[in-house]
Amino acid sequence: MRSIVYCTGSIRFIASNRKYENQTYSDRSIIELLQDDTGRYILRALDVENNSQMIFYLTITKSDLYKFGNTDNDADNIDHPNGTYRVFLKRESREDFHKNLRKCIRRLDSVNPQSRDTNSGRSTENKPPTGLQNTISKVNEKTILADIHNLGAYIQNGKGSRAAELIKDLIASGVRLRIDTVKDSQDDKTIKIQIKIDGIDPRIINHEATLDMEVYSSTKIRELRALFEYTHKFPSVHQYFFVNGHLADGESTMNDLQIQDGSLFVLFLTATS
Incomplete structure (x- = not known):
């Protein structure tokens, strides 16, 4: 031990x-x-x-x-x-503990893709199931978005070694990264949103299902697409996010779209083959 x-x-x-x-x-x-x-x-x-x-x-x-x-x-x-x-x-040792624990969780996921408790039978407040069939979420969606957010903060604050470690971990987990301009995240806050999944993809078994998710005000639509491509194997080119009846541009952030707690997105999936 x-x-x-x-x-x-x-x-x-x-x-x-x-x-x-x-x-x-x-x-x-x-x-x-x-x-x-x-x-x-x-x-x-x-x-x-x-x-x-x-x-x-x-x-x-x-x-x-x-x-x-x-x-x-x-x-x-x-x-x-x-x-x-x-x-x-x-506070003084929290970040180091989280970093090491996340590494272990990624290793666990890499050797056991079904380690995430997607079929535990626990209560979900009587909400309908997610409506996704034959898909596997390898890691916690919130963890991925948090890591991407922290990566930007490390780069912005000059913490190069921490950024390099996190980049290696993300790439090792299969997350595809794109170099982009780092924006000021001083006022970046988390927002609780809902995503309703609809479309003509045959894996959708419940068209009324919604997913609860936490994002950041700086999270972009293209990052949500990448997240669903990674966790549910939906190619990003077949994903269309709608909010307030309008198609959201891939480069739009939650702040650009004036998203607030409780905002509802519709993710429309077209056929993948």
Whole structure:
């Protein structure tokens, strides 16, 4: 068993039913990413101030087990059958912990494309299924967009080595990058949108289904096309994004289109063959 990276912070457990109680652990809790002798990745958390009590010991078998917070002030979330662990990492080591954990998740996806929990049977608030048939999402869509966003920030702030590492990771994961002018991302915020999938592609099995997604105000339509090409194998040339009844240009950003939380896109797919 080897330790890859660790970080300190506070952890809260939010129970999902009355059989279990909510629990708050100390601010000196440690969460550690481990790899055992068989190559499995494990997340272990200990409460140092409470005799190093074990908080959790979880094998990473699916890439969306760990949900990354958007900002330094946001909690990371870890799903558990009995509830959710909310992890508030210390700012000084949070970025390094996230970087190493994302690397491990990409490696997991590369050897097991179905590691993402797309068929877990968990509740989706009674929403219809995504309506996509015979498609596999290898990685978390939010993680890809976040990495692309962070890449621009690293380049803009002169962090060349971090940018180079992230470029290698993205390319190794199969994401195609395009060199573009880096815009000021100082006021770049996340926006929650919905995407309704329609069209004549035979893989669409529910024309009323919608996908919930978080994007950035600087995210371009062509980046959404690339995302769907990578995660669902829809060629970008067959994707047409409509918003407010108009076809969106590939170079338009969410800010250009005046997109707000709750905005609805229609992704129309034409036949791929």
